Amino acid sequence: MKEIVVISGKGGTGKTSITASFAVLAGDDVVVADCDVDAADMHILLQPENIKSEDFYSGELAVIDEDACIQCGKCFDVCRFDAVEVINDVHTINELSCEGCGYCARVCPTEAITNEPLNVGKWHVANTRFNQPFVHAKLGIGADNSGKLVAQVKNIAKETANKNNKPYVLVDGSPGVGCPVVSSLSGAHFVVLVTEPSVSGLHDLKRVYELVKKFRIKAGCIINKADINKDIASEILEFLKEEDIVHLSNLPYDETFTKAMTDCKTIVEIDDSKIKEAISESWEKIKEILN
Amino acid sequence: MKIAIASGKGGTGKTTLSTNLASFMAEKRDVVLSDLDVEEPNSGLFLKSELFFAEDKFKMIPEWNNVDCTLCGKCQDVCNYHAIIQIVDTIMVFPELCHSCFACSELCPTNSLPMGQKKMGELQHFKTSTFDFIESKLLIGEEQAVPLIKQTLDYVDENFSTDVVKIYDSPPGTSCPVIEATKDADFIILITEPTPFGLNDVILAIDTMKELKKDFAIVINRYGIGNDDILKYCDENNIPIIGKIPNQRAIAELYSKGELLYDKIPEVKTELENIVSYLESHILK
Numbered sequence: 001m002k003e004i005v006v007i008s009g010k011g012g013t014g015k016t017s018i019t020a021s022f023a024v025l026a027g028d029d030v031v032v033a034d035c036d037v038d039a040a041d042m043h044i045l046l047q048p049e050n051i052k053s054e055d056f057y058s059g060e061l062a063v064i065d066e067d068a069c070i071q072c073g074k075c076f077d078v079c080r081f082d083a084v085e086v087i088n089d090v091h092t093i094n095e096l097s098c099e100g101c102g103y104c105a106r107v108c109p110t111e112a113i114t115n116e117p118l119n120v121g122k123w124h125v126a127n128t129r130f131n132q133p134f135v136h137a138k139l140g141i142g143a144d145n146s147g148k149l150v151a152q153v154k155n156i157a158k159e160t161a162n163k164n165n166k167p168y169v170l171v172d173g174s175p176g177v178g179c180p181v182v183s184s185l186s187g188a189h190f191v192v193l194v195t196e197p198s199v200s201g202l203h204d205l206k207r208v209y210e211l212v213k214k215f216r217i218k219a220g221c222i223i224n225k226a227d228i229n230k231d232i233a234s235e236i237l238e239f240l241k242e243e244d245i246v247h248l249s250n251l252p253y254d255e256t257f258t259k260a261m262t263d264c265k266t267i268v269e270i271d272d273s274k275i276k277e278a279i280s281e282s283w284e285k286i287k288e289i290l291n
Numbered sequence: 292m293k294i295a296i297a298s299g300k301g302g303t304g305k306t307t308l309s310t311n312l313a314s315f316m317a318e319k320r321d322v323v324l325s326d327l328d329v330e331e332p333n334s335g336l337f338l339k340s341e342l343f344f345a346e347d348k349f350k351m352i353p354e355w356n357n358v359d360c361t362l363c364g365k366c367q368d369v370c371n372y373h374a375i376i377q378i379v380d381t382i383m384v385f386p387e388l389c390h391s392c393f394a395c396s397e398l399c400p401t402n403s404l405p406m407g408q409k410k411m412g413e414l415q416h417f418k419t420s421t422f423d424f425i426e427s428k429l430l431i432g433e434e435q436a437v438p439l440i441k442q443t444l445d446y447v448d449e450n451f452s453t454d455v456v457k458i459y460d461s462p463p464g465t466s467c468p469v470i471e472a473t474k475d476a477d478f479i480i481l482i483t484e485p486t487p488f489g490l491n492d493v494i495l496a497i498d499t500m501k502e503l504k505k506d507f508a509i510v511i512n513r514y515g516i517g518n519d520d521i522l523k524y525c526d527e528n529n530i531p532i533i534g535k536i537p538n539q540r541a542i543a544e545l546y547s548k549g550e551l552l553y554d555k556i557p558e559v560k561t562e563l564e565n566i567v568s569y570l571e572s573h574i575l576k
Contacts, residue, residue: 009331010302011302012302012303013302038464038495039299039300039495041491041492044488044491060371078393078394078397099390100371101372102371102394103393103397139466141498141502142465142466142469142499143467144466144467146466147434175301175330176330176331176436177331177429177431178330178434178435178436178468179435181330182434196547197547198546198548199337199547199548200306200336200549203333204333207330210431211431211432225543228543253543258513261487261488261517262486264487
């Protein structure tokens with residue numbers, strides 16, 4: 001089983017549309033995982049039917065028992081996250097600020113503080129409208145630990161792939177270079193970098209590739225909206241060459257891309273689009289590299 | 292006055308709006324723009340500016356001092372992040388897992404874990420011809436954006452008085468980095484695009500802002516593409532739409548080159564005027 005992760009650094013370059021297209025092209029060979037857990041969109045294109053859902057607990061949250069609290073202020077003194085607030089002389093926990101370190105509970109002289117397991121979201125196993133296993137999740141509002149939820153989604157996807165003898169797990173990652181991205185890269189066999197020829201697209205590509213290099217994962221790149229700025233497009237090609245990243249394909253700036261999404265379809269379901277050809281070619285190249 | 296620009300979905304135009312709005316407002320007011328998307332900061336690519344000040348930013352992590360350590364195991368017991376473990380007669384610290392809560396250090400009976408600095412990123416303060424610009428960048432491999440965002444906000448608060456308009460270019464998503472970037476703001480502008488992805492993610496962002504009890508409004512980018520579901524949603528939920536930036540290839544081309552838009556595309560200037568007049572009548576006194 002080979003795991004392919006699609007990331008971009010910069011948001012909005014077309015990761016999800018491209019990952020969903022790969023899923024369609026892969027047909028029965030794939031388990032799909034949406035690891036952009038705080039703004040997941042792939043379900044919009046793949047319209048899954050849910051099979052099961054489970055709450056995800058990770059980390060803890062301090063809770064003060066008001067009756068046992070003597071308002072001594074020790075918790076306030078030790079908290080480095082400004083999560084203990086004093087409102088009308090009563091100590092309370094700001095749930096959004098608490099990072100669940102448990103320090104306050106350890107120093108409370110009356111054992112008034114307990115650490116409760118924190119529900120940070122939900123993960124789902126479903127079937128896409130192409131009858132493929134699909135694992136996705138939704139992080140609770142403002143929740144921490146998105147990296148752990150990403151790891152959970154990937155683990156469930158891998159288990160499902162192994163159980164059903166699926167050769168590929170396709171992972172849609174999140175933007176940035178922080179904990180959810182680090183978590184989505186761990187254990188991957190191939191990374192697809194989706195970029196666009198803009199000053200920010202190139203800047204973010206370079207940063208995210210620095211991270212990929214730390215994991216020593218082979219990478220390929222799709223340049224979306226390739227004709228919007230030819231100078232930067234050639235700078236990107238230069239960068240790919242220097243770093244030995246496979247250039248998978250160029251996609252033209254084409255509103256069909258957005259129109260397909262507006263109709264809740266993947267681009268490869270739109271007949272005779274040039275984009276369809278380029279994405280199919282990319283998918284064939286990836287399979288060739290992995291096998 | 293603190294105005295945060297956020298979105299839910301990435302790539303909907305946060306940086307475009309932040310840089311153009313900051314530049315436009317700076318014609319009449321004192322403005323500081325801060326790029327809080329520390330994982331992938333882009334605002335600086337759109338501004339002509341000179342470096343005024345730079346400093347490394349650190350997080351605090353425990354450093355083991357084995358002289359007095361009795362290997363009692365308390366440090367590993369108190370760490371909820373598994374960032375410190377005892378292997379036979381050695382204490383190992385995993386800095387990327389550490390949240391800098393200080394529990395192991397301060398609860399150590401022999402003071403064998405003093406806290407020390409570890410670099411997590413860099414802050415840079417630039418000056419354009421009309422306003423100040425602050426950017427922080429997370430080191431690659433560092434996973435936690437929140438502490439760097441927090442320190443960047445502290446820098447802005449310490450260096451600019453309350454009558455300066457502070458604009459925050461926030462990270463995408465709805466998880467902890469966005470909360471950190473928006474929780475102290477007086478007003479949030481959520482920028483989205485009129486597509487199913489844009490709508491799905493802006494609803495998540497709206498729910499987040501409601502949870503934070505924030506005053507917010509919507510700006511639609513690439514207006515004209517997609518469908519009008521976002522208009523219906525805002526209408527049904529009484530959410531103000533205070534600007535509509537049109538969908539034009541010319542805008543995408545200017546953006547790709549790192550250029551500001553409002554001095555070249557009159558429709559963008561009109562929209563900025565609309566946004567500022569809303570801000571003036573609602574929050575800027």
